[in-house]
Amino acid sequence: MDFLNRKAPSNDYKGEAQAAHSSLESDFDLLQQVAQGDHNAFALLYEHHSPRIFTYLVHLVQDESVAEDLIQEVFVALWTGAHRFRGQSMVKTWLYQIAHHKAVSWLRRNVSKSGFEISKLLSKTDTPEDQAEDSWRNEQVREAVTQLSVDHKAVIELAFYHELTYTEIAQILRCPLGTVKSRMSYARKYLLTVLKTKDIR
Amino acid sequence: MKKQDRHEIEEMLPWYASSTLPPEQMEVMRAELIERPELAKELEDWRGIQAVVQSQPRWSPPDRVWQSIQKQITATQPNRGISARPVASWWAGLVLAIMVLVGLWYIVQPGIVLQWTVSGQSPETYRIYRAPSGTADFQLIHEIKAQDEISYYRYVDTLLLPGQSFSYRVEGVGQVGRIAVSQMVTIPPLAALPGQLAVILTSLAAGYCAVMLFRIWPLPLARRWPGILV
Numbered sequence: 001m002d003f004l005n006r007k008a009p010s011n012d013y014k015g016e017a018q019a020a021h022s023s024l025e026s027d028f029d030l031l032q033q034v035a036q037g038d039h040n041a042f043a044l045l046y047e048h049h050s051p052r053i054f055t056y057l058v059h060l061v062q063d064e065s066v067a068e069d070l071i072q073e074v075f076v077a078l079w080t081g082a083h084r085f086r087g088q089s090m091v092k093t094w095l096y097q098i099a100h101h102k103a104v105s106w107l108r109r110n111v112s113k114s115g116f117e118i119s120k121l122l123s124k125t126d127t128p129e130d131q132a133e134d135s136w137r138n139e140q141v142r143e144a145v146t147q148l149s150v151d152h153k154a155v156i157e158l159a160f161y162h163e164l165t166y167t168e169i170a171q172i173l174r175c176p177l178g179t180v181k182s183r184m185s186y187a188r189k190y191l192l193t194v195l196k197t198k199d200i201r
Numbered sequence: 202m203k204k205q206d207r208h209e210i211e212e213m214l215p216w217y218a219s220s221t222l223p224p225e226q227m228e229v230m231r232a233e234l235i236e237r238p239e240l241a242k243e244l245e246d247w248r249g250i251q252a253v254v255q256s257q258p259r260w261s262p263p264d265r266v267w268q269s270i271q272k273q274i275t276a277t278q279p280n281r282g283i284s285a286r287p288v289a290s291w292w293a294g295l296v297l298a299i300m301v302l303v304g305l306w307y308i309v310q311p312g313i314v315l316q317w318t319v320s321g322q323s324p325e326t327y328r329i330y331r332a333p334s335g336t337a338d339f340q341l342i343h344e345i346k347a348q349d350e351i352s353y354y355r356y357v358d359t360l361l362l363p364g365q366s367f368s369y370r371v372e373g374v375g376q377v378g379r380i381a382v383s384q385m386v387t388i389p390p391l392a393a394l395p396g397q398l399a400v401i402l403t404s405l406a407a408g409y410c411a412v413m414l415f416r417i418w419p420l421p422l423a424r425r426w427p428g429i430l431v
Contacts, residue, residue: 042274046267054262068266072273079274141253160254165221181212188215191250 027091035082046075049092052162053099059157060103062146066110070102077102089171096162096172100154107150144194152187155180210240218247290412298408305404311396312359313388315369319352324373324380329356334366334387347373359393366390 027048033041053074057067077098085094145156151173158169170180210233216222217230234240315329324347330339343356358369371383 039274046270050266051259051261054266055257055260058260059257064260067260068262071262071266072270075270076273076277079270080277138253138256141250142257145250145254156250156254159215159221160219160251161257163219163221165223166216184215185212188246188250192246 028085028087031078031082031085031091034079035085042075042079045078045091049095050075052092053095056096056157056162057099057103059161060100060150060154061106066106070099070106073102074099090168093164093168093171096158096164096168097174100172104150141191141195144191147194148187148190152183152190155183156187159184207237207240210237211243214240214244215247215251218244218251294408294412297411298404301407302401302404305400306359309396309400310357310359311400312357312393313367313369314355314357315371315386316353316355317371317383319347319354319373322375322380323347323349323352324375326374327354328372328374329358330370330372331358332368332370334368336368339368339370359397364390 027045030041030045034045050071054067054071057070057074058064061067061070074095078095085091089097145153148156154173155169158164158172159166164172166177166180170177173180210230213222213226213230217227217234220227222230234244317327326347327345328341329343329345331342332339342358345354345356347354356371358367366387366389368385368387370385372379373381
């Protein structure tokens with residue numbers, strides 16, 4: 001089976017972020033202005049970061065309406081807590097950290113609401129033709145990813161969808177580097193086992 | 202180049218697949234993959250998983266989210282504290298530590314205390330001499346003007362470096378010259394150290410606390426003029 005050889009489509013977060021922010025300092029400067037009550041700076045930070053954070057939340061909690069509530073909490077937390085940011089990480093990493101914490105808290109409170117419709121995700125942007133082209137195997141892998149625990153799914157999402165380094169992921173998840181690597185390794189084993197069970201590989 | 206073990210290389214494969222390793226590590230990985238073709242299959246698996254993960258759609262929050270956030274932040278003003286850059290707060294802490302050190306040094310006077318009483322004929326001045334222990338190289342370090350109604354005198358030598366033993370001698374000097382000489386006192390090398398250490402550590406602790414407080418509750422001055430911190 002060659003689905004694993006398919007070339008990864010590039011996501012455009014990197015280019016967009018680079019265009020929007022020429023340096024790390026610009027985010028930090030914007031955040032300092034937010035700490036002073038600057039609405040324009042806040043709007044800029046929202047504009048630059050909300051798509052990626054919202055996508056992360058949707059993928060993690062698997063519910064768009066919940067993600068809408070959570071992203072509001074994330075940016076309100078940024079507004080009220082901007083003065084506490086110490087510049088020890090990137091603003092982007094800090095936002096992921098808040099979002100991850102909010103998502104995990106929500107998932108802990110709502111463990112039973114874990115049913116997720118993959119078709120809901122696909123219906124967002126994929127045309128019927130795209131869906132037809134999208135192989136059944138890929139759906140199976142995607143479903144297997146959604147079945148991972150939040151800790152393992154977060155590592156996979158952050159590494160592959162958001163293209164973050166393992167150091168950044170460790171900061172976001174607030175865990176040692178070794179834990180990030182071992183979660184990644186476990187996630188692969190799990191996915192391969194699931195696929196083998198379904199006779200996909 | 203340092204040879205890495207297989208496990209270490211395996212752990213790095215996902216980040217090699219997503220090209221998010223530092224350039225030098227990417228280079229190491231490339232070399233390892235050439236040398237160990239058995240890892241290619243594993244890398245292939247990761248690339249497949251990456252492709253599927255990346256094929257998920259990208260989401261954008263609807264406008265109503267922004268509108269709702271705007272309502273919430275209009276009702277809640279941000280905490281107007283300034284996030285001082287860490288370097289600025291450390292400098293502030295250092296300055297405070299030095300100020301506390303100078304103040305405590307002046308008040309507590311950690312050092313060697315010399316004290317003596319006078320009876321009978323009182324000299325005009327007392328001269329305090331110090332010499333490295335075992336030598337006769339006495340240097341005048343201080344003079345105290347004698348007063349008629351005072352019979353008790355005290356001097357604290359704080360300008361000492363630990364690790365050296367000193368001898369002290371006090372001379373009473375009148376109009377016609379030396380009237381009396383005290384016995385020579387020798388002080389062991391670490392006699393002043395506990396007091397001096399206590400003052401230094403207290404100052405450092407005060408400076409560190411100031412850094413932490415500075416970050417949690419920024420100064421009103423800094424709120425008004427943010428530039429003062431950077």
